Amino acid sequence: MAETKRRKKKSNMAVWVVLGLLILALGGFGVGGFGSSLSTVASVGDRDITVQEYADALQAEQARVGQQFGQRLTIQQMQALGLDRRVMERLLAGAALEEEADRVGLSIGDGEVARRIRENPAFGGIAGGFDREGYAFALDRAGLSERAYEEQIRNDIARELLQAAVVGGTEAPATYVDTLTRYVAETRDVTLTPVTVADLAGGQIAPTEDDLQTFYDENQALFETPELRAITYAWVAPDRIVDGIEVDEVQLREVYEDRIDQYRQPARVLAERLAFADTAAAEAALAAIESGEMTFDALVEDRGLTLDDVDQGEIAQSDVDADVADALFALEEPGIAGPVETSLGPALFRVNAILNPTEITFEEVRDSLVAEVGLDTARRSIDADREMMDDMLAGGATLEELAADTMLTLGTVRWDAGGDDQGADIAAYDEFRAVARAAQSGDFPELETLSDGGLFALRLDEIVPPTVPPLSQLRGEVEAAWRAQTQSRQLTERAAALAASDTDVPAAPSEEIIGLARDATLEGTPRTLVSEIFAAEDGVRIAIEGDDQRAYIVSIDAVNVPDLTAGEAEDIRAAVEQQAGQTIASDVFEGYGQAIQDSAGFTVDQQSVQAIQAQLGGTYGG
CATH class of the missing domain: 3.10.50.40 (Chitinase A; domain 3)
Structure with a gap:
């Protein structure tokens, strides 16, 4: 009986999870506080876009793009990327299509709406089939009436039918598809011959002092040090104070017993x-x-x-x-x-x-528990002192005073925003680097949290501008750069001379490559080599720049035109035809939607838009 109850509880939990996700999909983000006078943000013809619709769409886009970036974007960041405008354009296009569906008399029957709702797996019960109670619950939590949601479904179906009618039969011209497929599927047979230092008449080269001075003067940007930020910081991390934490034996036993299922298996x-x-x-x-x-x-x-x-x-x-x-x-x-x-x-x-059966004894895991409990205790100790530290900074205490009177440790670093941690442990934290990058001279230090539960505050003392050290300090680096650039140039010139000659033979052996594809990569060669091969004419020999160790002579032995009716080329043609057709259909439908929108007329209430963005920026922006 106990087992039956446990499984039933899990099943019920699954239902609530599904319903919770459905609620988010339906909307109901709860945008209030605008006042009763603010109900719409835009309109197309007789179709209104409501405050809630815009807020829901904006937050859905915020969450979607946030997944790609790995963090939730603020409203300000969305504005900078133009995402808020994209959301509004999408809503206007949808309203325009609904307006057009009404104009042409496109009507969706109740039966089709009911079928679409019943077939939605989100409304299915545990035993399968449509769950009427779950449907009503989900709509209620989303702040939607059944009538409003069903009208939304009706509009969605109408837009789909309208889109199908507009783009139905749209296909890419055969000439366009064939030309593009031939370009993509073309292969080449080539002979690749490396030109190495052994092919240079003078062998290894060495610069004079004048060569180095000239190269140094003409390439100052290569040797410029980055901008540095001189930063003073005070910080603490759990692992820096854990050695001073006394761990209670009783607490260790309690943790062990709480996790006994992990340590003792039947x-x-x-x-x-x-x-x-x-x-x-x-x-x-x-x-x-x-x-x-x-x-x-x-x-x-x-x-x-x-x-x-x-x-x-x-x-x-x-x-x-x-x-x-x-x-x-x-x-x-x-x-x-x-x-x-x-x-x-x-x-x-x-x-x-x-x-x-297995059992890990307390003695076997004691050391790891000591470390874990110690770190947890250290985090709680840091958190307990945070309010006091915040008060000290708010009262005007300097970082030096803060470090003297608290568990924080003082440090300094000349930090390069584009470099490594410059030897400072704290610079390995993303949180420190973000604050250090944004800090301005004169800013008051604020207490910030590290990912491991630590705390830090920093002060920007100075911005050290980029500089170019004198040649005397950089001689080895300048010579290496001169040698690489000069040798690369000489190798390319030698490859060009050999490519134009029928008598000289490079020291390195050649390699025949049959059926080289346009998207191929040749290990150890420059990224541009394949593209330069496909830019060359059939039957020619060309020289291609490599690095300071080798250049290349390439003979174009054959250009293989694909048979579009067989093999891989046939598959490529089918994919190109489908993609091209979809692109054309998308362009046609976008133009159609824009024409409807322009014909019906549309308005956007920028004040309402800004009010919604301001509220969402305060509520959801972090």
């Missing part, structure tokens, strides 16, 4: 289960397995299932009914158990592994 088996309609079928299957006529894998495949479908994972005796447990744990080695009655009917179990 005997378990790794098993798969295949259920049958009746005992006779299960026994027949077992007999076929034992005789070698059939395998368990084959039985699973014959049912149209995969091993993942029948996998039961780790099973302990307490996880299953007594009859199943007896059958599984009676095995002394992996094999087939059953048939045995289960909630799904008679079943065979394949036991793939038998796992003995």
